[in-house]
Amino acid sequence: MSLNPVAIASTVTCLLLAGCSVATSANEESTPAPAAGTSQASAPATAEPAPAAAPTSARPASFEYDGALTQGGWIRGQAPAGTVSARLGEQDLLLDAEGNFFAAFDRDAEGTAELVATLADGSEVRSELSVSPRDWNIERVNVALRPSSSSEAFRRRRAPELDAIWDARTANSDSLGWSEQFIWPLTGRISGRFGSQRIYRGEPGSYHSGIDIATGGSGDPFVAPAGGVVTLATETPFSLEGYLLIIDHGAGLNSAFLHLSDIAVEVGDRVEQGQLLGRIGSSGRATGPHLHWSMKWHNSRLDPILFTGPMP
Known part of the structure; x- marks a missing residue:
C-alpha cells in the first residue's frame, strides 16, 4: 500500500513516532523449482518437472503503519497477512481487501495503545x-465556571440537531478519502487552535474541538480537504453550529464545517479533493466570520493540522 504521511516537519520518523516500532514485511522462504531445461540427477528421465514454488504473500507478518502517533493524531497502515478482523483498543478497524486501515487517537488519548489482529x-x-502527549494551550482564569442555563425550549430545539449530527458522523460511507494527503480547505489566519481550553478555578471547561480559520470577511469559498460523501448539509442554521456541513471520508473518519454562509453541495453528493463546498460566514454562535473545521474518527476528536501540515 502507498501511504501518505502527514506533511509536517515533526513527523513519524522523529518527534511523533518517538518510541514506536514499525514492523517490516516478512516473506516466507521457498525452494525454487529446477531451472527450465535441466533435470535432477536422481530423477528418472520420464519424471515430470517439480512444480513451481507458490508465490509469497505481499502482506506483512505483523502490523505496518505510518502517521502521527500523538494525541489528536492518526495512523494509516496494513494488517498482518491472514487477518480476518483488527482493532485499535476496543475500536474495530475497517480493512480493505489488502488489509489497509485507518485509525486515530483522541485529544485525551493515553500514552499507550494497542493494535490487535485476529487471524484465520x-x-x-x-x-x-x-502515543505522545501534547502541550495544549491551557488558560487558567480566576472565575467560576458558569453552570448550564439551557432553557427547556432550547433543549427541545437542540435534541433533533444533535440526532442529525450523530447520524451524519456515524454514516460510514465507502469513501477512500481517508487514504489521501489532506489539504487546507482555505488559507487564512488560524484564529483558534484544536485542544485549547480554559480552566475555571480548577474546573475545566470544554476544549476547542477544531481549528478556526479567519480570512477577514464573510463569503470566502472553501474546498474539500479530501474526497468523501456529504452526510449533512443543513438547509436552516443550527442553534450553535449555524449552517453546518459534514463530509464522511470513510473508515470512520469525517470532517465538519461550521458557521457557513452558503453550502454548495447536497446530502448524498460524492465530492473530490479541492471541490468547492461552500462559503464561510458567522452563522450560529460565532463572534465573526471564520471557518471552524473539526474532524472525528468514530468518537475520537482529531487535530486537522496533523493531517495537512502548517498553514501555507
Whole structure:
C-alpha cells in the first residue's frame, strides 16, 4: 500500500513516532523449482518437472503503519497477512481487501495503545503503540465556571440537531478519502487552535474541538480537504453550529464545517479533493466570520493540522 504521511516537519520518523516500532514485511522462504531445461540427477528421465514454488504473500507478518502517533493524531497502515478482523483498543478497524486501515487517537488519548489482529486460525498479532502527549494551550482564569442555563425550549430545539449530527458522523460511507494527503480547505489566519481550553478555578471547561480559520470577511469559498460523501448539509442554521456541513471520508473518519454562509453541495453528493463546498460566514454562535473545521474518527476528536501540515 502507498501511504501518505502527514506533511509536517515533526513527523513519524522523529518527534511523533518517538518510541514506536514499525514492523517490516516478512516473506516466507521457498525452494525454487529446477531451472527450465535441466533435470535432477536422481530423477528418472520420464519424471515430470517439480512444480513451481507458490508465490509469497505481499502482506506483512505483523502490523505496518505510518502517521502521527500523538494525541489528536492518526495512523494509516496494513494488517498482518491472514487477518480476518483488527482493532485499535476496543475500536474495530475497517480493512480493505489488502488489509489497509485507518485509525486515530483522541485529544485525551493515553500514552499507550494497542493494535490487535485476529487471524484465520484464531491466533492474535499484537502491536503496542506509544502515543505522545501534547502541550495544549491551557488558560487558567480566576472565575467560576458558569453552570448550564439551557432553557427547556432550547433543549427541545437542540435534541433533533444533535440526532442529525450523530447520524451524519456515524454514516460510514465507502469513501477512500481517508487514504489521501489532506489539504487546507482555505488559507487564512488560524484564529483558534484544536485542544485549547480554559480552566475555571480548577474546573475545566470544554476544549476547542477544531481549528478556526479567519480570512477577514464573510463569503470566502472553501474546498474539500479530501474526497468523501456529504452526510449533512443543513438547509436552516443550527442553534450553535449555524449552517453546518459534514463530509464522511470513510473508515470512520469525517470532517465538519461550521458557521457557513452558503453550502454548495447536497446530502448524498460524492465530492473530490479541492471541490468547492461552500462559503464561510458567522452563522450560529460565532463572534465573526471564520471557518471552524473539526474532524472525528468514530468518537475520537482529531487535530486537522496533523493531517495537512502548517498553514501555507
